[in-house]
Every structure is written in structure tokens, then in C-alpha cells.
Amino acid sequence: MRVRTAVIPCAGQGTRFRPITRTVPKELLPIIATPALQLVLDECVGAGIDHVVLVSSHDKPAIERFGKDAEQEMAGLKISIAYQDEPRGLGHAVGCAREAVGDEPFAVLLPDELMSGSQLLAQMIDVCERTGGSVVGLKRVPMHEVGAYGVIAPAGDLDANGVVPIATMVEKPPVEDAPSDLIIIGRYVLTNDVFDLIERLPPGAKGEIQLTDALRQQAEAGPFHGVLSRIGRHDTGNPLGWLTAVVDLAIDDPTVGPEFTAWLRGRLG
Numbered sequence: 001m002r003v004r005t006a007v008i009p010c011a012g013q014g015t016r017f018r019p020i021t022r023t024v025p026k027e028l029l030p031i032i033a034t035p036a037l038q039l040v041l042d043e044c045v046g047a048g049i050d051h052v053v054l055v056s057s058h059d060k061p062a063i064e065r066f067g068k069d070a071e072q073e074m075a076g077l078k079i080s081i082a083y084q085d086e087p088r089g090l091g092h093a094v095g096c097a098r099e100a101v102g103d104e105p106f107a108v109l110l111p112d113e114l115m116s117g118s119q120l121l122a123q124m125i126d127v128c129e130r131t132g133g134s135v136v137g138l139k140r141v142p143m144h145e146v147g148a149y150g151v152i153a154p155a156g157d158l159d160a161n162g163v164v165p166i167a168t169m170v171e172k173p174p175v176e177d178a179p180s181d182l183i184i185i186g187r188y189v190l191t192n193d194v195f196d197l198i199e200r201l202p203p204g205a206k207g208e209i210q211l212t213d214a215l216r217q218q219a220e221a222g223p224f225h226g227v228l229s230r231i232g233r234h235d236t237g238n239p240l241g242w243l244t245a246v247v248d249l250a251i252d253d254p255t256v257g258p259e260f261t262a263w264l265r266g267r268l269g
């Protein structure tokens, strides 16, 4: 079945970005002059998505306003809003989108990760449509970093396209229990049965409803793949990562890039 819908969880409180997030949701912080969330919508459209579900909370009305504007400006993209008013975890956030998604497979994009294009998502959609199973984006990290992420256990070797079958996975394991150095990045393409699994989940790591716990059940029951990302990625979920993303994109920006780079060189001596 074709993947045409994407869910973007946007209900987080943005505590790492206080005080700006008292007035501006972190998803709308500017990357030069573009809200970060706009770049995630562009990634969706580039991968063939035509329906986006923003999972927001009622105390972030700017997200809904942004969604309405973006729908008018982006021909052919429908934007729906679903609400998650309590911070009960990523699995719970995805579950809140169930009605808006309907009965189809769907993508999930975490908006505090910015990718340099749509290639990874497009490839993941292709793998899901071919195998009929869920797919996660992967990155290799130094072993001491794995504890901050979902970590997968591969069931075989990576092929030439970076695709690997997955046997199981675990959320934020202590390093000695981690099954590999392959972490799940914030890009998912999921079969619809995940919604039933999420509804039955007990709280997991950090007392939250963890998406990884539902995906582990899928991986242990049927086909499940990872795709190793080969494109640029910025983690903008913390102030340093956000700043790095802005500087990196500014250097390549056709309008401000040349002058900014010259200034930066001078500033650094």
C-alpha cells in the first residue's frame, strides 16, 4: 500500500530552549529565516507525502496557525492537527494521530532532526512498500552515545543500499546491554498495526509510552528493516545543535552564504 501520510510530533514543551519557548514553539525556531518545521514539511513533500498530521498541544496555538498557513502555501499538501495534551512519550504522541492517519501505513518525522534532503525518507518508503514491514532510519554512533537512543539488533548484513533486516531493538539501553552501535534516528515508516500495539503498551523507559517498545513487537513478529542514512543530519533539539544547523546552512545559503562565511573567517581569525 502506498505511503502518503506523515505524522510530525510537535507537542513537546521545549524545556531546553527556555525562555524562547515560552512564546515560540521550538519547532518554529528559525533556521536563518525559515521555521525548522517548514524544512521538515519540505522533506515530506520531496518524498511524495501529501498529508501531514501535526500532533500539537492546545498550549501551542502557533503550531496550528503555522499548519493552516503552510497548507495554503503548499499546493497539494493537506495538513491535519491532532492533540496530545500530556507529555506521555513518543509512542503516545504517535497514537494520538490514529484517527487522522486512518488505515494506511505512514511516516513519522521527529522535527528536532533536520535532514539535508528527502532521499532517506523516499528510500525508507520504498523499502516499506516492497517488504510490507516497518522501516526505521539508522545512524552509526560511538558506543558511549548509544544510551540516549533506540538501538537495533541487526538480523543480517547491510546491503549495498544501506538496508539491513532488524531482529529486535531496545530503547535507551545501558551501553553494556546495547545490541549494536546502530541507533534509530527520527525517521520512521510504519505499518498501521503499530496503533493497536501502542494502545496496549505499558509505560517503558522514563515511565513513558515508548514507540520503540511497539516497534520491537513488530520486528520480532515479521519483516522489519533499517536504512542507514547517508545524508546530512542536524539534531536541533538542543541549543548547540540548533546553532550548528543554522551556521552550517548559512554557509551554503545562496543569499547570505558568501558574506557570512567571510565574516566568520574574520571572526575566527
Ligand code: G1P
Binding pocket: 090, 110, 113, 148, 149, 150, 151, 171, 172, 183, 184, 185, 186, 210, 211, 212
Ligand atoms: C526518540 C526515540 C529514540 C530515538 C530518538 C531519535 O528519543 O524514543 O528511540 O533514537 O528519538 O532522536 P528522544 O530523543 O525523544 O528521547
